[in-house]
Amino acid sequence: MLHVDMDAFYASVEVREAPHLAGRAVVVAGGNRGVVLSATYEARKSGVRAAMPVSRARRLCPEADFVAPHFPLYSTASREVMAIFRSITPLVEPLSLDEAFLDVSGALRRLASTPSAVAEQIRAEVHATVGITCSVGVARTKSMAKIASGMAKPDGVMVVPLANERDILHALPVTALFGVGARTGEVLAAHGLRTVGELAGTDQRVLQQWVGKSSGAHLHALANGRDDRAVVPDSSEKSVGAEETFGADVHDTTTLHRELLRLSERTTAALRRKGLRARTVALKVRLADFTTMTRSRTLHSPTDVANEVYQCARDLLDALGPRGQAVRLLGVRAEQLVTSSTVVEQLALDAPEYGWRDAEKAADVLRSRFGELAIRPATLLGGPDVSR
Numbered sequence: 001m002l003h004v005d006m007d008a009f010y011a012s013v014e015v016r017e018a019p020h021l022a023g024r025a026v027v028v029a030g031g032n033r034g035v036v037l038s039a040t041y042e043a044r045k046s047g048v049r050a051a052m053p054v055s056r057a058r059r060l061c062p063e064a065d066f067v068a069p070h071f072p073l074y075s076t077a078s079r080e081v082m083a084i085f086r087s088i089t090p091l092v093e094p095l096s097l098d099e100a101f102l103d104v105s106g107a108l109r110r111l112a113s114t115p116s117a118v119a120e121q122i123r124a125e126v127h128a129t130v131g132i133t134c135s136v137g138v139a140r141t142k143s144m145a146k147i148a149s150g151m152a153k154p155d156g157v158m159v160v161p162l163a164n165e166r167d168i169l170h171a172l173p174v175t176a177l178f179g180v181g182a183r184t185g186e187v188l189a190a191h192g193l194r195t196v197g198e199l200a201g202t203d204q205r206v207l208q209q210w211v212g213k214s215s216g217a218h219l220h221a222l223a224n225g226r227d228d229r230a231v232v233p234d235s236s237e238k239s240v241g242a243e244e245t246f247g248a249d250v251h252d253t254t255t256l257h258r259e260l261l262r263l264s265e266r267t268t269a270a271l272r273r274k275g276l277r278a279r280t281v282a283l284k285v286r287l288a289d290f291t292t293m294t295r296s297r298t299l300h301s302p303t304d305v306a307n308e309v310y311q312c313a314r315d316l317l318d319a320l321g322p323r324g325q326a327v328r329l330l331g332v333r334a335e336q337l338v339t340s341s342t343v344v345e346q347l348a349l350d351a352p353e354y355g356w357r358d359a360e361k362a363a364d365v366l367r368s369r370f371g372e373l374a375i376r377p378a379t380l381l382g383g384p385d386v387s388r
Helices: 009-017 054-060 071-088 115-130 142-152 162-170 182-190 196-200 204-211 213-223 253-274 306-318 356-370
Strands: 002-006 026-029 036-039 065-067 092-096 099-102 134-138 157-159 239-250 276-287 292-303 327-339
Touching: 002 115, 002 142, 009 026, 009 036, 009 071, 026 054, 036 054, 054 065, 071 092, 071 099, 071 115, 071 253, 099 142, 115 134, 115 157, 134 142, 142 157, 142 162, 162 196, 182 204, 196 213, 204 213, 239 253, 239 276, 253 276, 253 306, 253 327, 276 306, 292 306, 292 327, 306 327
Parallel strands: 026 065, 134 157
Antiparallel strands: 002 099, 002 134, 026 036, 092 099, 239 327, 276 292, 276 327
């Protein structure tokens, strides 16, 4: 099993696009009131981490270059990376845009290679083709391979021989295991369990009393090197969406409608790139006091059209009624996804020959050639930009 993880993915893509940033502390973030999406290792030395509030990141690393995210660039880079993986083995299980599991056991004879050599080949091809670096973990199981890739960072390979697996695994802190978050880590530490080896030696029934039946069984198995999960290629995506934390809280409904349209455009563009349509539209609203509300509605038929997603999201927002507070964050998400090829179009007698979908596909082509701002709905022209 291989686990391949891009190094500081978003930030690395931004540095690739702006070479003068190489070697500098770079933070990719969505505005001054948002959170850190990615940071180079130079920024991490100052304590900057993903999901950290931007305000704190600026205090920790005032000399950093703060860059707005460019999601189409990241999607393109991800497709290029995954294509490299699939050229080696069809057994590729993407976990996100920037990481995946690979089962190369069946490809080794065809490639006349070893797992470590395949890992080095992947690193070289990703760097040469995509212009970014990655780290690769090689091990008997998925869980150990993921741990190994983390230990190999940045830009390295770690192979875990079967003979050394238990020694390496048991020396790690319990937080290295998937499923041990901050709360579970505190519970385990309170019972004197700080290493994986200590956890592995604990009776499973006692462990289940501390952290729950399912979690206890899961952690006990991983701590003892038991993980029979196979690589599952091409697992279907559950949802696609976009959200924005505003530079200043927004109370004006007209402005919120404009931002919903912008988010609907981003969401449906991603659906069309992936050949997907959505049966359900979900709305996320976070108020100034951080109260968060979500609402969703299932459509009559699956769609990848921005206008249809926008109309549904707008209705959901308006149905919330008067708001006592301004809005801090707005999000649109497409759920219950199906592939476009499986959708049967329902034709209407009065439908125009060319409709919204054709117009948006044409706009996709123009944006791919001339940039995201090449063509936009008139509603989004000339209005205030509240996203920063």
